[in-house]
Amino acid sequence: MILDYPLPGIGHNCGPPLDPGADWRRFCWNKAHARAWKTPPREIALARLARARALGMTYRDYTAVLLDKGVHL
Numbered sequence: 001m002i003l004d005y006p007l008p009g010i011g012h013n014c015g016p017p018l019d020p021g022a023d024w025r026r027f028c029w030n031k032a033h034a035r036a037w038k039t040p041p042r043e044i045a046l047a048r049l050a051r052a053r054a055l056g057m058t059y060r061d062y063t064a065v066l067l068d069k070g071v072h073l
Contacts, residue, residue, distance in 0.1 A: 036067050037063075037067075045059075048062055048063060048066070051072065051073070055073055057073075
């Protein structure tokens with residue numbers, strides 16, 4: 001079994017988390033992140049790649065700015 005969080009340190013009683021809604025927020029964030037970074041149609045991906053190359057950026061950096069600010073550079 002692979003854990004996505006570090007094991008508790010010495011002296012930790014492995015009790016419940018202090019923030020009861022943390023698991024639900026993590027679930028919602030993971031779903032939204034996967035939906036935002038879903039592969040777009042080929043034409044859109046090629047247009048973003050061409051624009052990113054023209055600006056001297058990587059495709060991932062250009063897409064991150066586009067998703068964050070909602071504007072084309």
